[in-house]
Amino acid sequence: MKPQKLTIANGRRTLTNYDSRTKEYQDYNRSRWQYNKEAMLFYNSAIWRKTSKMVLLANDYVCAICGGEATMTDHKTSIKKDWSKRLDWDNLQPVCKACNDAKGSWN
Numbered sequence: 423m424k425p426q427k428l429t430i431a432n433g434r435r436t437l438t439n440y441d442s443r444t445k446e447y448q449d450y451n452r453s454r455w456q457y458n459k460e461a462m463l464f465y466n467s468a469i470w471r472k473t474s475k476m477v478l479l480a481n482d483y484v485c486a487i488c489g490g491e492a493t494m495t496d497h498k499t500s501i502k503k504d505w506s507k508r509l510d511w512d513n514l515q516p517v518c519k520a521c522n523d524a525k526g527s528w529n
């Protein structure tokens with residue numbers, strides 16, 4: 423028999439297994455997966471490709487961090503931190519791959 427604890431569910435005292443925390447973990451994984459899916463859809467969207475290209479063109483493909491050749495557009499504030507800034511011009515900067523990798527895409 424698994425270790426159990428007494429909890430209140432729907433106004434009743436009931437015994438639940440101690441390892442029921444895995445449910446929370448599953449929910450966490452599900453929401454994270456949902457975010458990744460939305461982020462992926464965004465990065466593949468026509469509007470992002472267009473905006474990203476405009477940022478690169480406007481800055482002559484110069485990396486905002488090292489001055490090298492930029493190949494991609496970076497979010498200064500990541501879209502994970504602020505989803506509303508995903509197409510905010512002030513939040514975008516051209517970067518090279520090395521700088522983008524060094525920064526980490528989820529920071």
Ligand SMILES: [Zn+2]
Pocket residue numbers: 485486487488489490517518519520521522
């Ligand atoms: Zn760079």
